[in-house]
Amino acid sequence: MSHLLLVSDSTDLRQRVADAARARISVIAGQPLPAGPSQLFQQLGAGTPIPQVIVLDAAGGSDDALALATRLDVECPGIAVVLVSEQPDTLALAALRAGVCDVVRPDAETPELRTVLARALHTAQAAAQPVPGDPAISGDATARGRVITVVSPKGGVGKTTVATNLAVGLARTAPLTTVLVDLDVQFGDVASALSLDPDHTLLDVTRGPASQDSMVLKTFLTQHPTGLYAVCGPANPADADAVTPDDVARLLQTLASEFRYVVIDTAPGLDEHALTAIDQTDELVLLTGLDVPGVRGLRKELDILRDLGVAFDGRHVLINLADAHSGLTKADVEATIGTDVDLVLPRSRAVQISVNQGVPLLQSDARDPMTKQLRKLVDRFTPAPMRPAETAAPTRTSGRHRLRRKRLTR
Ligand SMILES: Nc1ncnc2c1ncn2[C@@H]1O[C@H](COP(=O)(O)OP(=O)(O)OP(=O)(O)O)[C@@H](O)[C@H]1O
Ligand SMILES: [Mg+2]
Structure with missing residues (x-):
């Protein structure tokens, strides 16, 4: 009726x-x-x-x-x-x-x-009829966007920097088809990294009318000048407990049915929210710095994901904050983690300035070696055709329920 x-x-x-x-x-x-x-x-x-x-x-x-x-x-x-x-x-x-x-x-x-x-x-x-030719923004229930999750075992290695730049870069290739979700539910700083002052946060989009209707949900998202949509973390860390893994799973499913790209920033380690996100992820971006504890942590994280039965076609290993004086090389990292490194992001002063200004490098187009590498990262995900829901994420494997029960942090 x-x-x-x-x-x-x-x-x-x-x-x-x-x-x-x-x-x-x-x-x-x-x-x-x-x-x-x-x-x-x-x-x-x-x-x-x-x-x-x-x-x-x-x-x-x-x-x-x-x-x-x-x-x-x-x-x-x-x-x-x-x-x-x-x-x-x-x-x-x-x-x-x-x-x-x-x-x-x-x-x-x-x-x-x-x-x-x-x-x-x-x-x-x-x-309300679907718009022919663009299921990403038409709400076509048979299509699903690509979910990209950025994780690292240690804090402060650039997850938020990479997630915000990736999301802005993707949004600029196709405005209004990318959403960035801050799943660092306690101390998320996506809003600050993008200079956003959100009316609604993760708490609001997983509660009330926004959680029941995808059209209402869109009105609860925060818009960035580049055409990116964002779900920012709760303003108060105490509110984080109110957001359950099931809330997150429902939200990500809805967003993936509405957007071509869903980019997710996470807290350090593999907490419940990160595991829930990984459960829905098509492309996992794993980050480490060029330091021995960080690289060992990444090896453990890869081992844990393998033990949980999580395998991805789309797995992207990134070194961030690379400089010539750390004493470690890309080859050392590859030997320790037993897999190739896909991209090396240099340590750069421009990043500090962009974070402090709340303007991602891929928004300001600052000329910098880091900007160049971030563009290469964006290129790994474009173009992203929407796929039928039943064939989405073919290599996400058995861990769906096991993942939720595990709580793995640093
Ligand atoms: N390539 C880089 N060059 C220089 N500084 C960088 C680079 N990448 C990140 N940073 C700086 O490192 C700090 C941490 O970055 P960021 O917040 O992105 O890390 P994070 O992994 O999200 O941290 P957390 O785990 O606390 O959420 C920031 O001050 C950021 O400006
Ligand atoms: Mg962060």
């Missing part, structure tokens, strides 16, 4: 809309209007489906109503908005530009409302 949301304080209008609509109706207060779609959906009760049609009463001010309509148009393409205004003729052009489906007067009779609402429902249903 279709669902209509009326945003108005008028009981009279509510009665006529109820008479006119052949749909389930929810009502929320019209004054003040919610600032955006996520605030609007938060006012719906738990378990209430997302509406196909929203009737927005502009009695409190047409500017606010048009601003909300514009955001609904951009962020929720499967919802049609009908505006209620005393001056439909004056507002018509602005309403058209805001993507509004129709404008009616507050005293419109039931038969007129019936026609308008039926047309709006038809528009919403048409807009």
